[in-house]
Amino acid sequence: MPRMSALYRAGGGLLLLVSVFLLGSWAQREPEKDTTAIIEASYIYNIAKLVQWQDPAMRKGAFIIGVMGSSNLYQELVKKYATRSIGHQPIEVRKLPEMAEVDRCHILFIPASNSHLLPGILRQPNVRSTLIISDYPGALAQGAVVNFVAARNTLKYEISMANAEKQRIEVGLTLRQLADKVVE
Secondary structure: OHHHHHHHHHHHHHHHHHHHHHHHHHHHOOOOOOHHHHHHHHHHHHHHHOEEEOOHHHHOOOEEEEEEOOHHHHHHHHHHHOOOEEOOEEEEEEEEOOOOOOOOOOEEEEOHHHHHHHHHHHOOHHHOOOEEEEOOOOHHHHOOOEEEEEEOOEEEEEEEHHHHHHOOEEEOHHHHHHOOEEEO
């Protein structure tokens, strides 16, 4: 009988050890990453570095990136870029309500789910110098300056030079050269 209880104790210890190992490895797994949000956030940050705002008021204060809808993109921008600067302007990332009235932003991201708001947003006087970025077909025709597109299994972007001019934004040569498509 003493042998049996020693065996049970050894087996119980082994079971406990295996359980702890399995729970530990499960707890250490990272949550799934939204690679699209990661890439879009990187593009937004790098686009901001490669354009110039003609309006002198846009060169003062915080550099504001407004995000409608996309929580993952907002979180990615906050996590990786909220402590950085564009020139001498510290970046401030704002999660915006899904409505046609928005505050002044340097960059405003409008996802496909909010595409119906773009015409109303463009009529507001406080977005005259806002670089609008979106991610749906036809966004450039609606007034976006930059549109993210899936091309050859990667995320690329296209630019409307006419919309950039309307928004009083100068697009750098490097940004144009790296674009998948430039619409004059």
